[in-house]
Amino acid sequence: MRLTRTLCAAALLAVTAAGPGAPAVRVNPPKIPTVFLGDASVAGWGIAPVDPGALLCVRARENLPDVIEDQLADQAILLDITADVSCAGAALHHVWEEQDLGGGTSAVPQKRALTKETQLVVAGLGAGTAGLGQVLKQCSQRLRGSEGSHLPDPPVDATSPTTTCGTYFARGAGADWLERRFEQTGKDLDKLFSEIGSESPSARTVLVGYPRLVPEDRKRCRTALPGGAGRPLADVPESAWGFLDTKVQARLNSLMAAKAKEHKAHFVDLYAATGAATACDGADRAVGGLLEPSGVTLLHQTLPWLLAADETGRDGNGDTVAQSIAAMYGRGPA
Numbered sequence: 001m002r003l004t005r006t007l008c009a010a011a012l013l014a015v016t017a018a019g020p021g022a023p024a025v026r027v028n029p030p031k032i033p034t035v036f037l038g039d040a041s042v043a044g045w046g047i048a049p050v051d052p053g054a055l056l057c058v059r060a061r062e063n064l065p066d067v068i069e070d071q072l073a074d075q076a077i078l079l080d081i082t083a084d085v086s087c088a089g090a091a092l093h094h095v096w097e098e099q100d101l102g103g104g105t106s107a108v109p110q111k112r113a114l115t116k117e118t119q120l121v122v123a124g125l126g127a128g129t130a131g132l133g134q135v136l137k138q139c140s141q142r143l144r145g146s147e148g149s150h151l152p153d154p155p156v157d158a159t160s161p162t163t164t165c166g167t168y169f170a171r172g173a174g175a176d177w178l179e180r181r182f183e184q185t186g187k188d189l190d191k192l193f194s195e196i197g198s199e200s201p202s203a204r205t206v207l208v209g210y211p212r213l214v215p216e217d218r219k220r221c222r223t224a225l226p227g228g229a230g231r232p233l234a235d236v237p238e239s240a241w242g243f244l245d246t247k248v249q250a251r252l253n254s255l256m257a258a259k260a261k262e263h264k265a266h267f268v269d270l271y272a273a274t275g276a277a278t279a280c281d282g283a284d285r286a287v288g289g290l291l292e293p294s295g296v297t298l299l300h301q302t303l304p305w306l307l308a309a310d311e312t313g314r315d316g317n318g319d320t321v322a323q324s325i326a327a328m329y330g331r332g333p334a
Contacts, residue, residue, distance in 0.1 A: 031080035033117050035200070036065045037095060037110045038086035038124035041210055045088045045308040046294030056101040057087035058296065058303070060314075064208075067318025068122070068325070075326050079120070083113035089152070091128035092188035096195050114199035121196050122321070124208040129188050130252050131156075131181040135244065136307075138174070139165035139236045140290070147291055150303060166240040169247065178247070186255055193263035204328065205265040208321055209253050211274040213287055213307050214245035221280035225289045232279040234290040268324045270317055277316065279307055286313030
């Protein structure tokens with residue numbers, strides 16, 4: 001897919017030399033050495049087929065970087081993706097520290113993919129550091145059991161009932177824990193930009209936010225998923241839906257946007273762009289339900305979506321990111 005679209009874009013840029021009967025001269029734009037850093041949102045968790053060279057990272061063969069590359073090629077912005085090191089489960093600190101992949105294996109720090117020649121860095125991380133997985137486990141009894149094995153972090157307090165998780169995080173120990181996680185996320189975002197600047201001082205940096213999971217009209221989350229796969233948010237109580245949206249997702253989005261601005265990086269606000277295609281939008285959803293079976297089977301086990309972007313979401317998010325990058329390079333609307 002990458003090669004075909006790149007060649008097509010290059011062909012569109014052919015120009016004819018001056019003078020009658022002169023042969024056509026093809027002028028191609030220079031390719032931009034690009035590195036993608038990220039977690040499952042970039043890697044394409046749940047989207048089949050999985051890249052056989054990145055099985056433990058559950059990186060899709062055609063993931064967000066592929067869509068971004070293709071969409072930019074259509075606008076004659078050609079990327080030379082020198083590395084895509086996105087990996088499911090990555091937190092911000094895995095940019096500069098190894099990531100444990102289980103079974104005695106690990107992924108090297110993602111920043112090792114960066115070089116002095118890198119001109120564009122696209123990063124999508126933050127939810128793991130903010131503790132989204134632990135918040136979900138605090139609110140879901142199913143995730144606390146075997147169904148939550150792909151979210152390795154434990155609930156914040158396993159002795160506190162899942163049915164009261166909203167009030168648990170609203171005050172007391174839960175509120176203090178969340179405050180510490182966001183404080184750490186802010187520090188780690190600062191370090192992310194510092195590490196990128198140190199390794200690739202000439203690169204432009206793009207920080208990609210997360211698609212919205214819970215719509216403004218939360219009653220839509222009461223409707224069962226197509227195919228009888230349960231409710232979009234599984235057994236997370238309705239009393240926690242608003243908290244998950246406003247106090248976790250929206251807050252993380254605002255923090256990421258603020259840090260990107262502070263470090264003169266480019267931020268892509270997927271939260272604002274995806275409110276009509278959340279996990280709760282039935283056949284139109286762009287996010288797989290919390291425990292809805294995905295298209296990926298590994299070791300004879302079907303992986304659940306865990307609120308990751310599905311193929312529709314990948315394509316839509318990739319288009320949004322590409323349009324934003326194109327505007328950054330002076331192409332298309334700002």
